[in-house]
Amino acid sequence: xxxxxxAEKILAAHxxxxxxxxxxxxxxxxxxxxxxxxxxxxxxxxxxxIGVSEVFDPQRVVMVADHFVPNKDIPSAxxxxxxxxxxxxxxxxxxxxxxxxxxxxxxxEQGLVLPGDVVVAADSHTCTYGALGAFAxxxxxxxxxxxxxxxxxxxxxxPTIKFIYHGRTKKWVSGKxxxxxxxxxxxxxxxxxAAMELCGEAIESLPMSSRFTMxxxxxxxxxxxxxxxxxxxxxxxxxxxxxxxxxxxxxxxDAYYEKVIEYDVSKIEPQVAFPHLPSNTRxxxxxxxxxxxQVVIGSCTNGRIEDLEMAAEVLKWRKVHPEVRLIIIPGxxxxxxxxxxxxxxxxxxxxxxxxxxxxxxxxxxxxxxVLAAGERCISTTNRNFVGRxxxxxxxxxxxxxxVAAASAILGRIGSPEGVVREG
Amino acid sequence: MKLxxxxxxxxxxVDTDVIIPARYLNLSEPEELAAHCxxxxxxxxxxxxxxxxxxxxTTNFGCGSSRxxxxxxxxxxxxxxVIARSFARIFFRNAINIGLPLLECAQANEIEQxxxxxVELEKGEIRDITRDKIYTAEPYPDFMLELISxxxxxxxxxxxxMGKR
Numbered sequence: 001x002x003x004x005x006x007a008e009k010i011l012a013a014h015x016x017x018x019x020x021x022x023x024x025x026x027x028x029x030x031x032x033x034x035x036x037x038x039x040x041x042x043x044x045x046x047x048x049x050i051g052v053s054e055v056f057d058p059q060r061v062v063m064v065a066d067h068f069v070p071n072k073d074i075p076s077a078x079x080x081x082x083x084x085x086x087x088x089x090x091x092x093x094x095x096x097x098x099x100x101x102x103x104x105x106x107x108x109e110q111g112l113v114l115p116g117d118v119v120v121a122a123d124s125h126t127c128t129y130g131a132l133g134a135f136a137x138x139x140x141x142x143x144x145x146x147x148x149x150x151x152x153x154x155x156x157x158x159p160t161i162k163f164i165y166h167g168r169t170k171k172w173v174s175g176k177x178x179x180x181x182x183x184x185x186x187x188x189x190x191x192x193x194a195a196m197e198l199c200g201e202a203i204e205s206l207p208m209s210s211r212f213t214m215x216x217x218x219x220x221x222x223x224x225x226x227x228x229x230x231x232x233x234x235x236x237x238x239x240x241x242x243x244x245x246x247x248x249x250x251x252x253x254d255a256y257y258e259k260v261i262e263y264d265v266s267k268i269e270p271q272v273a274f275p276h277l278p279s280n281t282r283x284x285x286x287x288x289x290x291x292x293x294q295v296v297i298g299s300c301t302n303g304r305i306e307d308l309e310m311a312a313e314v315l316k317w318r319k320v321h322p323e324v325r326l327i328i329i330p331g332x333x334x335x336x337x338x339x340x341x342x343x344x345x346x347x348x349x350x351x352x353x354x355x356x357x358x359x360x361x362x363x364x365x366x367x368x369x370v371l372a373a374g375e376r377c378i379s380t381t382n383r384n385f386v387g388r389x390x391x392x393x394x395x396x397x398x399x400x401x402x403v404a405a406a407s408a409i410l411g412r413i414g415s416p417e418g419v420v421r422e423g
Numbered sequence: 424m425k426l427x428x429x430x431x432x433x434x435x436x437v438d439t440d441v442i443i444p445a446r447y448l449n450l451s452e453p454e455e456l457a458a459h460c461x462x463x464x465x466x467x468x469x470x471x472x473x474x475x476x477x478x479x480x481t482t483n484f485g486c487g488s489s490r491x492x493x494x495x496x497x498x499x500x501x502x503x504x505v506i507a508r509s510f511a512r513i514f515f516r517n518a519i520n521i522g523l524p525l526l527e528c529a530q531a532n533e534i535e536q537x538x539x540x541x542v543e544l545e546k547g548e549i550r551d552i553t554r555d556k557i558y559t560a561e562p563y564p565d566f567m568l569e570l571i572s573x574x575x576x577x578x579x580x581x582x583x584x585m586g587k588r
Contacts, residue, residue, distance in 0.1 A: 025566040038448045042491055045451075049577050052584060068449060075449035124489040124513055140491035140517035146580040154566065188436055189483040193512050222483060224512055277436060364445035364488070385440040385487060392444075392463040 003252020005160035006227050007195035010135040010249055014118045022159040022258070031117040031134075033147045034062040036103055036360075037069060037076065039122030039140075040083040046145035056151030058091040062112060062121075064103040065096060067360045072367035101332025101358035104128040104216060104300035109334055111241030115230045115248050120147050125300050125382065127223065130215035131208065132238065133230040133248060135195075138219060158195045158224045159258035165202035167266035172416050174310065175210025176302060176380065176400035178202070179217045180271035181263070184281030192222035194258060197251065199229055202265040208237045209306035216301045217382055220278040272378070272413060273398035276386045284403060284415045294377040295326045295408040296389075297401050298356075299363045302380035303331025305338050307401040312344040314405035314416045320352035321411030327369045329356045353408070365390045378407045424544045426503040426524070428475035431461075431468060432536040437480050438487035439514065443496045451492065453499035460496040474501035477542065479534045481507065485514025494518040504542055506531050506549060506560070519567060520576040526560035533558075 004012065004019060012020045014028040033055075035043045040063055047055075055061045063083050068076035087094035093112070100106050104125050107113050115133035119126060122144040129136035139153070147153045165178060183190070196218050203211070211228050218226025228234070230248045238246070269283035297303075297311050308330060320326045328348050330336035336358065339345050348355050362369030363381040371377055371390030376397070379389065384396035397413060406416040441464035443456055450456055461468040478484075478497065484507040485493060494517045497505065504524040508531045518525050524544055534540070538553040547560035563571065573579035 025564065038445075039489065039491070041451050042495075046577055050581050050584070073449060079449060079451070122489055122491075124487065126489075138489040138513055140489050140494075140513060140520060142491060142520040142576050143516055146576055149580060150584065156564075188486055189509065189511070192483065192509065222486065222511060364440075364448075366445055366448075370446075383438075383440065383487060385438045387444050387463040388440050390446075392441075 002256040003254040005195065005197060005251050005255045005257065006133065006229070006249050007135055007158060007160050007225060010116055010118060011155065011157055013116070013247070020157045022157050024157045026155050026157060027152050028118055028155050029152055030120050030147050032060050032062060032112060032119045033144060034064065034103060034107065034121035035141065035144050036067050036123055037065045037080045037083055038067040039144065041079045042141035043122055043145040043148065044082060044086045046142045047148055050145065050149045052149045055090050055092065055148045059093065061090070061148050062093040062107065063087045064100055064106060066100065066102050066358070067364065068366045069097045069359055070357065099333060101335065102300045102303055102360055105303050105331030105335065108132060108212065109241070109332055111243050114238060114242050114244065114246035115234065116246050120144065120153050124219045125216050127218045127226050128212050128216040128300060130218065130225050130227040131211035132234060133228060135225050135227065137224050158193055160195045160197050161191055162197045162199065162257040162260045164260065164262045165198070165200035165265050166262060167202055167264045168205070169202060169265050170269065172270050172402050173265070173268055174400045175206050175213040177268060177271045178265060179214040180273055180278065180281050180398065181268050183217065183221050183279045184271065186221055188220060188277055188279045189222040191218065194223055196221065196223045196226040198226060203228065204231060207306055208233055209304040212304065213301055217278070220382060270400055270403050270415065272403065273384055275384050275395040275397065278382065278384060278398060287413045290397065290413040291376065292324060292378050292407055292412060293375040294369060294371065295324060295404050296362050296369055296377060296379040296381060297404050298329030298331060299360065299381040300331065301382045302401050303329060303335060305335050307380065308335065308339050308344050311401040311405040312347045314402050314409070314419055315351040316347050318351055318409050318419070320408045324408050324411050326351070326353040326408040327356060327362065328353045329361065330358055332358050362389055364388065378404050378413055380404050426475065426477070426542040426544065428477045428503055428540060429473065430477055430479050430534055430536060430538040430540055431472065432534065433464065433478065433480040435481045436483045436486050437464065439485060439490050439493040440487055442485065442493040443490065448490060448492060453495050456492050456496035457499035460500045472500055472502070475503045476501065477540050478502050478505045479507065479531055481532050482509045484510050486511035489513045491517045491521065494521055494523045498523040506534070508532065519570060522575050528558050528560045530558045
């Protein structure tokens with residue numbers, strides 16, 4: 001009998017088995033369930049159809065107003081209101097505008113997700129929490145409704161694909177570039193149904209923010225989860241926040257991996273994903289002349305303090321190109337406050353950027369930066385599908401915060417290297 | 424159950440943003456969502472689609488967001504089932520949960536736009552009447568059959584909870 005991967009160990013521990021194998025169907029206990037203002041309304045309706053009066057544990061059900069808030073129009077206000085009322089009736093953990101932020105930045109920050117957890121939420125980027133050594137996966141509203149009622153969900157055990165990142169990253173290369181490079185290599189269904197286990201010395205040297213970014217985009221390769229090993233950096237992040245016990249799972253040395261893929265990160269440049277797939281990547285030096293109308297820095301992918309620091313390093317004492325609008329969105333109130341303390345917000349405003357309250361907003365073409373036909377945007381978000389940020393005739397390019405900031409100054413997609421060196 | 428309809432054919436990686444753009448996610452009524460189904464990938468879909476019609480695509484159908492609005496819109500517009508070489512996993516769960524049948528079929532790319540299909544769900548048999556060909560879909564695992572025969576996940580969960588009491 002072979003050993004187990006991290007994913008297999010977490011799932012086994014949540015269904016009372018010693019060992020589980022890929023392909024097996026399980027009923028697993030969940031540690032946390034979450035929905036947002038877009039997915040909660042359907043989940044609440046389905047929850048009521050089940051016919052139970054209370055959620056399994058109100059302290060383990062979280063609702064976050066983040067997608068279309070502050071409410072962009074009357075229908076979204078109705079949805080947010082429905083979620084708020086349900087959360088109040090049931091006594092759930094609820095984050096209102098002004099006290100929260102973007103769910104996947106917020107929940108780890110609040111210590112609500114911990115290593116070894118199984119987390120299911122009605123948002124595809126739930127896989128972000130894999131950065132903490134949790135098994136976290138996105139589901140639809142009906143699955144979430146049932147998980148809210150029972151505290152359990154069914155899962156098919158995914159096979160695990162191991163990604164080993166060797167070497168040292170170059171300046172301006174972040175977790176965003178490593179994950180874009182990976183998706184560019186394996187494709188948007190390269191890890192379909194699988195769990196990605198991301199490791200290697202390059203990963204060990206990445207800050208938590210970059211690990212969150214990488215786990216966040218596992219779904220863009222079709223993966224069910226993107227999981228990291230817990231190390232000193234994870235523990236340092238957790239220890240200040242955890243309010244309950246947690247378990248760290250290590251993969252067995254003889255664990256079975258469906259595939260092992262290795263990269264030498266020293267050869268990876270900052271990456272840009274061209275329209276209309278996250279896998280359509282090119283290194284920054286091969287981008288060519290791409291003029292832009294808008295730049296967005298933020299989101300559950302790149303809205304953390306380290307991301308804003310990276311952008312500020314490029315923007316400091318410089319001005320946004322006259323034909324470009326730059327929108328910067330801190331991922332949470334905590335990030336916003338810290339950015340203020342560090343003087344980043346002043347840097348952004350002096351550069352000519354609009355700074356917004358935390359919201360998913362423009363990432364999914366909701367509000368706060370929707371694109372017109374023919375407009376181009378470079379964004380630190382996660383998807384560049386047709387019409388993702390607005391008009392189906394607009395274009396979205398994905399990159400890291402430094403490349404996005406440099407592009408805002410240049411008026412075209414470009415490298416921070418040239419901008420910062422020129423002074 | 425026998426389903427019969429004309430094919431609306433698409434390629435790889437049809438994402439949930441083109442199935443139902445996020446600008447309509449402030450709506451959750453099935454008929455409101457159906458009114459915008461597929462509009463960013465195929466502006467003629469809504470004028471062409473007839474009740475019972477079938478969507479056929481190649482790989483990774485339904486990739487992207489977890490929005491259940493996507494299968495809800497497809498079902499509410501009258502599509503009887505979706506056939507593809509492969510499906511994105513969240514979309515697959517969502518469709519099964521809300522009762523939109525999906526068939527995974529390795530030869531889905533051989534079926535063309537406008538073909539007339541007859542599908543026998545229990546057998547997983549797809550008959551292309553236009554081309555006089557028969558294809559077989561991957562069978563559902565037992566666990567999923569249990570879900571489907573219970574009438575969807577909500578009913579399955581309700582039964583399970585009643586059993587515990």
